[in-house]
Amino acid sequence: MSDTFQLKLKFTLQRSNFSLDVDLTLPGAGITVIFGPSGCGKTTLLRCVAGLERPMGVLRVSNSVWQDSSAGLFRPTWQRALGYVFQEASLFEHLSVAQNLEFGLSRVKGLAGRKALQAAIELLGIGHLLSRAPQGLSGGERQRIAIARALATEPQLLLLDEPMASLDIARKKEIIPWLERLHRELKIPALYVTHSLDELARLADHVVILEQGRVKASGGVAQTLSDIRIAQMVGDEAGIMTEGMVVDRHSADHLARIRFDQGEVWVRDDGQPIGQQVRIRILARDVSLSLAEDDQSTIQNRIQGVIQTISDDRHPAQCLISVRCGETVLLARVTRRALNRLGLAVGRAIWCQIKSVALVE
Amino acid sequence: MTISPDAWQAIGLTLQLATATTVVLLLIATPLAWWLSQTESSLRAPIGALVTLPLVLPPTVLGFYILIVLGPEGLIGEITQALGLGLMSFSFSGLLIGSVIFSLPFAVQPIQYAFEAIGRRPMEVAATLRARPIDAFFSVALPLAKPGLLTATVLTFAHTVGEFGVVLMIGGNIPGETRVVSTQIYGHVEAMEYRQAHGLAAGMVMFSFVVLIALARLKKRTDRILP
Numbered sequence: 381m382s383d384t385f386q387l388k389l390k391f392t393l394q395r396s397n398f399s400l401d402v403d404l405t406l407p408g409a410g411i412t413v414i415f416g417p418s419g420c421g422k423t424t425l426l427r428c429v430a431g432l433e434r435p436m437g438v439l440r441v442s443n444s445v446w447q448d449s450s451a452g453l454f455r456p457t458w459q460r461a462l463g464y465v466f467q468e469a470s471l472f473e474h475l476s477v478a479q480n481l482e483f484g485l486s487r488v489k490g491l492a493g494r495k496a497l498q499a500a501i502e503l504l505g506i507g508h509l510l511s512r513a514p515q516g517l518s519g520g521e522r523q524r525i526a527i528a529r530a531l532a533t534e535p536q537l538l539l540l541d542e543p544m545a546s547l548d549i550a551r552k553k554e555i556i557p558w559l560e561r562l563h564r565e566l567k568i569p570a571l572y573v574t575h576s577l578d579e580l581a582r583l584a585d586h587v588v589i590l591e592q593g594r595v596k597a598s599g600g601v602a603q604t605l606s607d608i609r610i611a612q613m614v615g616d617e618a619g620i621m622t623e624g625m626v627v628d629r630h631s632a633d634h635l636a637r638i639r640f641d642q643g644e645v646w647v648r649d650d651g652q653p654i655g656q657q658v659r660i661r662i663l664a665r666d667v668s669l670s671l672a673e674d675d676q677s678t679i680q681n682r683i684q685g686v687i688q689t690i691s692d693d694r695h696p697a698q699c700l701i702s703v704r705c706g707e708t709v710l711l712a713r714v715t716r717r718a719l720n721r722l723g724l725a726v727g728r729a730i731w732c733q734i735k736s737v738a739l740v741e
Numbered sequence: 742m743t744i745s746p747d748a749w750q751a752i753g754l755t756l757q758l759a760t761a762t763t764v765v766l767l768l769i770a771t772p773l774a775w776w777l778s779q780t781e782s783s784l785r786a787p788i789g790a791l792v793t794l795p796l797v798l799p800p801t802v803l804g805f806y807i808l809i810v811l812g813p814e815g816l817i818g819e820i821t822q823a824l825g826l827g828l829m830s831f832s833f834s835g836l837l838i839g840s841v842i843f844s845l846p847f848a849v850q851p852i853q854y855a856f857e858a859i860g861r862r863p864m865e866v867a868a869t870l871r872a873r874p875i876d877a878f879f880s881v882a883l884p885l886a887k888p889g890l891l892t893a894t895v896l897t898f899a900h901t902v903g904e905f906g907v908v909l910m911i912g913g914n915i916p917g918e919t920r921v922v923s924t925q926i927y928g929h930v931e932a933m934e935y936r937q938a939h940g941l942a943a944g945m946v947m948f949s950f951v952v953l954i955a956l957a958r959l960k961k962r963t964d965r966i967l968p
Contacts, residue, residue: 432865457868458877464869470862474884483880484870533871 385409385442387537387569391428393435400424400435400593408442410585411563411570413601415577421593422573423467426539429571430464431457441537458487463530465540469522471514477525478510484533497532503565504528504558520551524558538570544579559583577614581605581621581661582740589613606709608691611664611700618700619663621740622708626656638739641707643683647737659740664700666735667712671722673731681734685710687726690719703732710734748941750917751925758833758921759901762840763848766897767890769841770848775878777849778856796846804910807839811911831913839911840901847896855889856882891959899952903945 385408393400400421406412414422427433431446434454439447441462446455471480481497501507504524514522523543530538543559544552563583572583580587584601589610596613597604602622604610611618624640629649636649638660645660652658673682685705693700699719701712710732724730744752777789795803811830812818818828829835863885867877883890905923912919914928922941929938 430869432868457865458871458873462869464866466862466866468862470866472863472866472881472885474881474887483867483872487871487876529870 385569386440387412387571388438388440389429391425391435391437391439393424393428393433398424398593400428402590402593402595404588404595404598406569406571406588406598407586408569411566411572411583412586412588413580413584414571414573414588414590415580415584416575416590416596418575420590422575422590423541424593425590426464426541426571426573429537430462430539431455431460444536461488461533461536463527463533463535463538465523465526465530465538465543467542468546469514469519470526471517471522471529473514475514476510477506477512477514477517480514480525481510481529481532483529488533491534494532496534497528500528500531503531503561518551518554519547520555523547523555527558527562536568538566538568540570540572542573542575544574544576556582577617577619578740581659602708606702606711608689608700608702608711611711612691612694615694616665617663618711618713619661619666620709620711621659621661623657623659626652626654626658629654636739638737643705643708645681645683645734645737647739650739652739661738661740662710662734663736663738664711664713666737667703667710668733668735669701669703669712669714669718669722669724670731670733674733677733679733679735681737683710683732683734685730685732687724687728687730690724690726703730705732744940745937747916748922748925748937751920751922751941752944754833754917754919755902755921755923758836758840759898761837762844762901763894763897765837765841766844766848767894770845770852770893771883771890774849774852775856775882777853792849793846795843800843800904800906801910803843804839804907807835807842807907808911811835811838830911831915831919833912833918836908836912836919839907840904843904843907844897844900847900848893851889851892851896852886853889855886855892858889859885888959888962892956895952895956895959899949902948 387406387408390403391400398421402425414425416422424433428435429439431454436449437447438449439445445453446460447453472483475483481501485491485494485497504527506521506524506528509517509521509525517525527543544555547555560582574580580601587597587599587601587604588595589597589604591613597607597610602620606620622640624638626636627639628637630637634649635646636652638645638647638658640660647660683705685703688702688704688709691700693713697715698713699716701714701724703710703712712732773792777785808830809815810817811828813822813828818830821827821829829838859882863881864877867881872880903923905927908919908921908924914920914924922945926938926941929935929941
């Protein structure tokens with residue numbers, strides 16, 4: 381991962397009922413998830429990067445300038461070294477799977493042959509589909525082919541526009557492992573648009589939160605998810621994500637122990653080997669607070685910490701409390717009444733009881 | 742039943758005219774349909790209306806104006822005369838121009854609808870895979886619009902075979918030059934030669950029937966390709 385490779389984008393776009401105004405510097409590696417509610421301009425932003433929209437502004441990918449309005453420079457889409465995966469299946473219906481995959485090959489100058497295509501076919505596990513026609517494929521298979529097709533042209537930047545939005549739950553489950561694999565092995569930066577917090581927690585290295593065409597936050601995924609303002613915005617699904625390691629597996633109880641900096645939690649054992657790096661997600665609604673350690677409870681995951689902030693939630697009955705537990709910050713959603721009865725205040729030592737932990741990778 | 746040399750000549754001329762019209766129209770209608778399907782220009786509505794006009798106008802009106810434009814006092818007539826080509830009215834080339842204009846909507850509309858049904862997305866995908874616009878047009882838009890192109894071909898050919906009013910206005914009824922099957926039938930009826938008229942008329946009915954069956958099959962296949 382080189383620090384010199386960066387994405388610099390600065391766009392303004394005015395529409396009758398919508399305006400986009402962003403100025404971002406993004407890491408040149410890993411997946412940047414662009415997150416926000418419907419209509420916040422996520423897809424428009426991605427289309428601006430691809431040159432499918434014509435905003436005013438500047439776009440620099442690594443050391444090549446794709447757009448600079450002040451110099452009158454605008455590279456058309458076909459001259460940008462990018463791969464684009466659209467929301468719905470966008471395979472060419474008149475071509476076979478293999479022909480779809482090869483479409484870009486002859487059109488890219490200086491391509492190192494079919495190596496990238498072969499690697500992409502392997503990465504996405506689509507070798508057995510090559511002779512098929514797109515019509516007979518499932519939504520998940522189509523999207524895997526679309527991703528491989530984009531990677532075959534050896535792009536400098538991969539753009540994914542809600543690649544799972546048009547899939548049903550079963551198909552989502554089918555494609556998620558492939559996307560996680562893509563995340564681990566991808567050598568180029570990717571911008572991934574979604575409105576799903578689950579996808580964000582699984583795949584993001586960096587997060588950009590958009591609201592009404594403006595950047596509300598841009599930062600590392602753990603830091604952004606524990607940001608109170610973001611928790612207030614996402615509502616019910618607010619929660620934190622942290623990375624940990626499987627350190628123990630209890631076969632009789634079918635549980636695995638995950639250690640993350642200063643805390644430990646037991647989660648359902650899904651077969652990850654000891655030593656495996658995992659991401660865990662803890663929702664604010666699944667965390668309750670207690671003044672003393674309560675071992676007379678069914679809740680077995682307990683972590684001690686110090687109250688860092690107490691903030692308003694969307695509903696006046698509730699508040700959001702951030703608790704610092706070592707390097708990790710947990711979020712808890714509790715009622716105002718409980719807060720007052722227990723006399724909780726910033727700086728107070730507290731036990732967090734975690735009802736449920738989701739292993740997301 | 743035997744077919745007279747006159748009838749053969751008319752049939753041959755009809756097929757020649759229909760083939761030439763179809764070829765010329767596909768070359769004109771495809772870019773025109775593409776432009777109509779993509780443009781956001783304010784000229785879209787008036788040009789679209791102009792293309793559709795031959796559909797609603799009586800063929801005699803169309804033929805009348807084409808005759809005037811091609812004639813000795815008309816704009817095109819003066820040009821062809823100045824170039825030493827003579828006049829195109831009452832000739833096969835005049836007939837071809839009339840047929841092309843007369844069948845224009847039958848060629849443009851199916852192709853335009855096919856392009857519109859494809860939408861912008863496949864062209865955008867092609868651009869993200871480094872295809873320049875002209876490349877994307879030939880490698881993506883045109884193949885995807887194939888059902889529309891086939892429909893346009895069949896309709897144009899059939900419509901030209903069945904044309905009468907325009908032919909009579911522009912071409913007159915010159916054997917071997919402008920006398921096609923439909924005007925031939927008219928001639929037979931005028932001359933009370935019902936038996937000869939029957940032969941050609943029945944042939945036209947059968948031809949039209951076969952064309953409609955072919956169109957129905959084409960449509961069924963299209964539905965399967967583009968659900």
